Amino acid sequence: MRQRAEPQDFERVLSSMCTVPHPVARQAAERFLATNPGDPGTYETVAELEDEAVDALGELTGLTDPAGYVASGGTEANIQALRIARNRADTDDPNVVAPVHAHFSFTKAADVLDLELRTAPATDYRANTDAVAELIDDDTVCVVGVAGSTEYGFVDPIPAIAELAHDVDALCHVDAAWGGFYLPFTDHSWHFGHAAVDTMTIDPHKVGQAAVPAGGLLARDDSLLDDLAVETPYLESTSQLTLTGTRSGAGVASAVAAMDELWPAGYREQYDRSMDNAEWLADQLRARGHDVVGPELPLVAADLSVPMTDELRERGWRVSKTGAGEMRVVCMPHVTRSMLRSFVADLDWY
Ligand code: 0PR
Numbered sequence: 001m002r003q004r005a006e007p008q009d010f011e012r013v014l015s016s017m018c019t020v021p022h023p024v025a026r027q028a029a030e031r032f033l034a035t036n037p038g039d040p041g042t043y044e045t046v047a048e049l050e051d052e053a054v055d056a057l058g059e060l061t062g063l064t065d066p067a068g069y070v071a072s073g074g075t076e077a078n079i080q081a082l083r084i085a086r087n088r089a090d091t092d093d094p095n096v097v098a099p100v101h102a103h104f105s106f107t108k109a110a111d112v113l114d115l116e117l118r119t120a121p122a123t124d125y126r127a128n129t130d131a132v133a134e135l136i137d138d139d140t141v142c143v144v145g146v147a148g149s150t151e152y153g154f155v156d157p158i159p160a161i162a163e164l165a166h167d168v169d170a171l172c173h174v175d176a177a178w179g180g181f182y183l184p185f186t187d188h189s190w191h192f193g194h195a196a197v198d199t200m201t202i203d204p205h206k207v208g209q210a211a212v213p214a215g216g217l218l219a220r221d222d223s224l225l226d227d228l229a230v231e232t233p234y235l236e237s238t239s240q241l242t243l244t245g246t247r248s249g250a251g252v253a254s255a256v257a258a259m260d261e262l263w264p265a266g267y268r269e270q271y272d273r274s275m276d277n278a279e280w281l282a283d284q285l286r287a288r289g290h291d292v293v294g295p296e297l298p299l300v301a302a303d304l305s306v307p308m309t310d311e312l313r314e315r316g317w318r319v320s321k322t323g324a325g326e327m328r329v330v331c332m333p334h335v336t337r338s339m340l341r342s343f344v345a346d347l348d349w350y
Contacts, residue, residue: 010334014343015320017150017178019332021254022209028250028257029211035249037070041236046249049256056259057202057216060184061176062193067222069242070204070252073215074177075105076243077201080217080228082109083243084199085142085171087227097135098144099127099156103175106144115141125149125293127156133164140170147190148179151322153299153330155179155188159195171198171224177215181207182297184264185271192220199224204255207270209262209333214251274298274331277340281329284344298331304347311350317343 010020021029032046040047050070058066071077086094095116098106102119110117120131127145136143143165145156158174165172176183176190180202183190191197200218204210219225228241262270278295285292285302293301304312304327312319312327320328329335329343 011339012316012343013318013332014329014335014339015318016332017206017330018212019207019209020334021211022258022261024261025210025254025258029254030250032249032253035253036246037249037252038240038242038245038247039235039237043249046252049249050252053204053214053216053252053255053259054218056256056263057204057218060180060191060259060263061200061202061218062191063218063220065221066218067220067225068216068218070247070255071215071217071242072213072244072247072251073205074103074175074201074203075108075215077177077203077215077217078103078105078173078175079109079112080243081171081173081199081201082106082113082115082142084219084224084227085173086113086115088224089141089170091139091141093139094141095137095139096142096144097132097140099132099146101125101127101149101151101154102144102146103150103177125152125154125296127161129157129160129164132161136164136168136170138168140165140168142171142173144173144175147174147176147183147188148297148299150178151328152293152301153179153295153297155183155190155296158188158190158197162195162197165198166196172196173198174200177201177203178206179297180216181267182271182274185268186297192218204258205251207267207332208255208258209270210258211250211254213248214255216255270333271298274333274335277335277337278329278331280337281331281340281344284340288347293326295331299328300331301326301328303327308347308350312343312346315346317346
């Protein structure tokens with residue numbers, strides 16, 4: 001192992017959903033490196049900080065009395081949400097209905113939990129609620145809506161999805177892992193205050209500017225989390241509802257520090273800056289004759305050719321492709337206008 005290996009810098013990273021942690025988040029992470037919120041009897045301070053994190057996430061998402069915890073990331077939060085839905089349902093043949101653009105963590109969740117995952121087609125990049133309705137039946141335990149899709153940054157019609165879920169007594173889970181820290185500053189209906197949402201994924205380690213790992217699972221009330229509890233005979237606490245055992249106190253502390261510092265004014269400024277950047281980039285690409293999808297949230301997808309995208313990669317730009325082949329730029333907090341200007345200059349060179 002090289003002693004002085006340096007982490008990747010963010011100067012040309014346009015494809016990541018992680019970002020540079022806010023300085024206060026970095027500092028808090030370092031202070032809490034050796035704490036384990038999985039053992040609240042021993043690590044009391046970080047356990048209290050976790051309650052603060054959940055309260056702050058509740059404020060962002062329209063919940064006055066939130067339940068939840070800081071997970072290892074969106075994947076764990078999505079798995080746990082489906083686990084709640086499966087455990088509380090009364091069926092031997094449970095299924096989950098999600099739009100086709102739901103993140104691949106739902107495929108993992110279905111596999112681990114032995115659930116059938118039914119995916120509904122989208123119309124204009126959002127869940128088609130007629131198609132969702134067609135897949136729902138009496139064995140449906142959860143209907144998923146995505147608020148900020150991974151590939152295009154679009155928001156599903158959450159209120160309609162919640163209604164469909166509740167018609168069959170299934171839970172409604174919203175995946176706002178990426179979009180959750182941008183959406184409070186938009187007029188989308190996406191959170192617990194807008195619709196009968198039961199559980200939500202919202203990750204401080206993405207747009208929240210916390211250190212990795214800090215994902216978020218929220219539930220409308222505590223009783224939903226009871227479905228996750230297992231007994232912990234030799235710990236001071238009597239049960240545990242997280243999927244992992246030892247967890248990152250650094251993630252928890254940095255999430256609290258970032259949200260204390262940035263909610264709401266700092267996150268609002270970030271949203272305004274990132275959305276301006278995304279719109280600017282979309283205009284630049286359209287002016288050069290490309291078809292552009294969005295931006296609905298700060299994420300731009302455009303039909304750049306594969307050789308063009310490859311050339312940009314050669315030049316050090318970290319850009320990724322959607323499943324349909326479009327180049328995708330995620331306007332995270334570290335993505336500045338001057339980065340995008342030099343990206344466009346490289347495009348013009350091509
Ligand atoms: N839900 C949504 C909507 C997501 O976009 C993601 C991750 C997840 C859930 C899962 O979250 P975790 O990765 O925290 O478990 N979206 C990104 C993706 O898969 C994750 C990512 C992050 C990719 C940083 C690259 C990267 O550099 O593309």
